[in-house]
Amino acid sequence: MTDRTLDLDDFSDLIERPHGGLRRDAEERRARTGLPPEALGRLDELGEWLTAAQGRLPVQPVRQPRLVVFAGDHGVASLDVSSHRAGSAHTLVREALEGTTPAAILASRLEVPVRVVDMALDCDPEEFPAEVTRHRVRRSSGRLDIEDTLTAQEAEAAFRAGMAVADEEADAGTDLVVLGDLSVGGTTAAGTLIAALCGTDASVVTGRGGGEIDDLAWMRKCAAIRDGLRRARPVLGDQLELLAAVAGADLTAMTGFLLQSAVRRTPVVLDGVVSAACALVAQRVAFRAPDWWVAGHAGSEPAQAKALDRMALDPLLEQRVEVGGGTGALLALPLVQAAAELAAGLPVRDDGDEKDGDTGGDGDDGGGSDSPALDAT
Template sequence: MPDFDWLFEPVAQLDESARVAAIARQNQLTKPPGSLGRLETIATDFAAWQGRERPALARIGLAVFAGDHGVAARGVSAFPQAVTAQMVANFAAGGAAVAVLAREAGASMAVVNLGTVTPTDAVPGVINHRLAPGTADFTQQPAMDSATLGAAMAAGAGQVEPGLSLFVGGEMGIANTTSAAAVFAALADLDGAATVGRGTGVDDAGLAAKRAAVDAGLARHRERWCSESPETAALAVLECLGGLEIAALVGAFIAAAQRAVPVLVDGFISSVAALAAVRLNAGVADWLIFGHRSAEAGHARVLEALGAKALLDLDMRLGEGSGAMIAIPVIRAALAVHAKMATFADARVCSND
């Protein structure tokens, strides 16, 4: 039996005194109160996360988790499963979009293969766990067993280093928007029509196949989680419908909150993982910030379920962690103006006080 007890351990406490100090500083900066909008709340949130009045992004960790999905056999993707391992190699070589954006953002990147149909053991720079050659087709059987789920979540947690200023989780896996849509549908009591989008760009037939696969998975496994508590129900949903990389993201997000590391969440798939993490451990919600609103159908619903508002909306739907990387300069700007702007007293400018 895998050890899931760690998932329910309390998260780190926010430093509310640091937030109060940061708010007081904001109120003395040479601008009308609230005029920098969300840049101000980004700064005060980071103050509470880092425990200091003037927070900074010193170390950003990005882990891109990969895994294949048996549901790909249902014709739910525009690309073959071989692409997952090929993209893993592209990540490690620095050629993928998220790799370029990570370098620009000053983030260190790890590429973690939980289990692809094509092994990547010989690819330099890849951390290989080889938990399974992908998940099973969830329309026919559970995607994975509990031992594999536990191992994937632990592998995700292992990528979160204490002391990071920010953690970002990315993902890669052909058919993983179908898996994420199924997980979200189960957690939110929706159906395939409400949660499924075009993902890699499938045509109308592919979209119909995705919706049918999600609905078939829900029908086959619903009894498995309906009688559970909210926490154990989320584990059952992940076991029945999830992906290895999605499970790793859930484990990473929970571990980050427990280790006092804020999480910048990417798009649809990462946000579904965040929702599962919050269902397992409600305190995780206090450690999340959302980078962008994906163009993938269903993401707006996930954000609504989390009570979250993304920083950016650029019609992106690539995944990988790419949207989160684009948001990092916004966070840096927020922290820079918070730390470096003059106060009214510094500039000898009259305030309203």
């Protein structure tokens, strides 16, 4: 066993809130457009959030969004808790890469590049391109109801992989990430994390996953989450141990990705219950981190609603989308883009008093930040 070298407490110091002063300036700028205060609904709020995240007034249009999807299989799926066969997440990934999934089709229509990151698919890594598999930690994750899903070393490696992906996106100029997942058994892991962090029983958070499972499968899933909770609760004080116990490699990487994206000042649109669970763990690590995220949509998973409520994140859409892969978050992307266009493009009165442009100093010009960051390597 090697010593643990990753100190999650550092994130609390590295993650700052988005530029609060610029958010107030954006509110004042919006008030001078002449439109009634509530005329644009939540688009005003989104525009102000982006202004603060970018550190620019007026806000810049979202020009380089990317869909980042973390993928993996979960050992708990062998209990028949999913509508998909255990170990079959690689088929979902293949369909996404071929452009035939709902998320891939939407991404193509919206001209959003798609990046899939294999963390623990149950297949030969040679089945996919090296850029998909190069961060893989293991083949499938352990069964969360009876064993740790990852060793301590694997958990740290997965977390650092997520951080590395966040750094790569920031360095590439990605100005907004749409975060998705492709897994079999992932919603069971997500439900376990959320139940543990919210202090609720398994039955309260158990939904029917990305497909319609029957009542017997729901009861098996509920029992698996109950057993996972017994293993999760003793390690609630250490988030990396918690992730190793019940999360699996893909959810652990997503948590690292969310935290490092906040460090790099890259805003993120969350998708369904899996990304919500990872965000909830990340909030435990750094309480300011949720200021860098918006919830794209509300699905029917009860665990997602509990997690978003705990983080005070109000979903932009309620379309009850459950197919995963970032589909629901992609549906919300045009709203975010529209908010930026309106915030930047609406003419304001007293233009002579307006000091538009990059503020320098406190803000940053998008994903490629020079802000201090934890080393993912």
